[in-house]
Amino acid sequence: MEGTTNTTKRRLPAGRKAELAAYVAQSGQVTVVDLASHFGVSIDTVRRDLDQLDREGIVVRTHGGAVSAMSVPGRDRGLDVRLQMQIAEKEKIAGIAADLIEDGSVVMLNAGTTTLAVARALRNHRNLTIATNNLRIPAEISPQVFRDLFIFGGAVRTITQATTGPVTLASSSHSPDVDIRCDYALIAVGAVDASGYSTSNLGDATMMSEMIQRADRTAILADSTKLDRRLFAQVASLEKADYLITDAAPAPDLAAALAEAGVTVLTP
Incomplete structure (x- = not known):
């Protein structure tokens, strides 16, 4: 019935x-x-x-x-609005993401309310190195959790309270950029469909794509309202991620595409 x-x-x-x-x-x-x-x-x-x-x-x-x-106002939803959206779903996703992370890991987190939930879910972890463009994370995460916390520079988008652009940490004006690597990239995206992961802003897509390229393992975070959707800026194709963490199983066609791409789907 x-x-x-x-x-x-x-x-x-x-x-x-x-x-x-x-x-x-x-x-x-x-x-x-x-x-x-x-x-x-x-x-x-x-x-x-x-x-x-x-x-x-x-x-x-x-x-x-x-x-x-x-x-x-505007095409993008302000952070204050998005903080009220799918709260329970984001908390479940954050809990699963936190369970992937071992103490002492190097973790990259992008901007978004789901990654803010991840920062809170990491409260029992220790000795992490965290790199992010999310300007809210320093206020959300306990100092006991991390050994080092880095904020990527770039243009600030006030609507998302994050920096945007390529991932770089220049060591000096006369030397090349530092080569940054991490154990995990936890990337919250705006949409997931058979073509891959996407978002609404080109600068954000660049930041997210580079985080994925610099990670040994990548987990894409997206609640079920974002599945079978496609937004303006492509972040990466499906096979670039190791995991998709969501709150409900994807529809059969998307589930098949994810399986073919070698992506493990994690749900509560």
């Missing part, structure tokens, strides 16, 4: 889609409970509807509800 329900509800009816989008736009911010009551459908149905509308860029999914996409 449950399988039949999921199949029939997979595509949001056009009439309800328009009404739901209009209601969110008018209200500005809504809860799942409010929408279920207003439209006379189940909470699970509302959640699926909102996930679909979020993938289509019509609303911005938040913890327990949604806000109108029109209320979020």
Whole structure:
């Protein structure tokens, strides 16, 4: 019975889609409970509807509800909005990622709210070397966790509170850049499909791609709302990662592509 329900509800009816989008736009911010009551459908149905509308860029999914996409300035979602999105899913992903890391490892983390969750999940680790472009991580991670913490330079994107551009640590003005290597790159991306991993900003894609190239092992972090999507800037093809950590199993076609690329999918 449950399988039949999921199949029939997979595509949001056009009439309800328009009404739901209009209601969110008018209200500005809504809860799942409010929408279920207003439209006379189940909470699970509302959640699926909102996930679909979020993938289509019509609303911005938040913890327990949604806000109108029109209320979020610019194409990129601000960090304050994204911090309220898929909170439980990100915590689960972060826990799995942290379990991959051994004490004493060298780890690269990119920008994003999922990697902020990873920083918190590493609280019981010791003697790590961490390199990141995420300007929020120094405030999120305990000093007991790391031996050294490096922040990559570059142009600062205030909307993501991160630096962007190529990964370099110049030792001096007269010598070449330091060759940087790490045991693990934990990379949060905006989208995953059969073509690979992608994000919405070219500078971010460059930073993420170089982190992957400098890592012995790479784990891509993406909650299930980002699967079977493709964004503007390609980060890497599927086979460049060793793991995909997500909160739910990918759809069969994407799962097959990941398996063919040699990517191990890790879920709670």
